[in-house]
Amino acid sequence: MIEELNKKLDILELEKIKEILPDYIHSTSKKIPTVTEMLNYLISEEIKSKDSKAAEGIIKSANFPFRKTIDDYDFSFQPSVSENQLRELGNLGFIENHENIIFVGNPGTGKTHLAVSLGIEAAKHRNSVYFITCHNLMQKLNKAQKENRLDKQLQHLAQYKLLIIDEIGYLPVDHQGSNLFFQLIARRYMTKSTIVTTNMPFSRWGEVFSDNTLASAVLDRLLHYSYIIRITGNSYRIKDKIVESDSRTNKYNE
């Protein structure tokens, strides 16, 4: 009987139910649950398992540089970031509302960390996510244009529920690149969410995009429905060095 059932579970690809069924049958032999309870338990476990497998798949193909969560972020080190706001963003209403998030701050303040953590949260809820640095994005778009497949490439990048563009401003974008960047942002405007991180204040985006008009057009669409999170604290990367030099100073003073 159980073999026959297993075959049918295979046909329906109900792997989790197949896996937990023997133990479940054993554990319910003393206190028999109702049919509804039984089905509810087994099907819930199957859904949970399928959800986490799907999330794993999205996370693998999302191209994240590392895997960090909101819980891994030390908010006490960076008081300019509101933990409540980040946790609220982690509920993903911004994706439903097609809103953008812009992290602005100096290197090492955790912009990429927070962007990735929201990306992982989005993936866990089965939203398609893709992470790319601004520099790599420009290479991708320029290459697509050279190979006469720009439209397809833009279409592809426009379909992600969440696109994370990291490190705007570290390297300048030439005029043609800025034009392509604008086209992508314009396609995603009001239909999909984009998270960007930048070390550059908006007043200097004209320099980044080699063109004030294009920079304004990009900013206009990015900022219209958006959350701007400015991180003003120190770099986490050199926090130990700061502590070290502090303690050295203390010793020197003693």
Ligand SMILES: Nc1ncnc2c1ncn2[C@@H]1O[C@H](COP(=O)(O)OP(=O)(O)O)[C@@H](O)[C@H]1O
């Ligand atoms: N407040 C923080 N709490 C915990 N880890 C942090 C924090 N800020 C940054 N980090 C860690 O420091 C490193 C640099 O952060 P990152 O997000 O890459 O900075 P940015 O993108 O702003 O340059 C990463 O490993 C990140 O996880």
Ligand SMILES: [Mg+2]
């Ligand atoms: Mg970064």
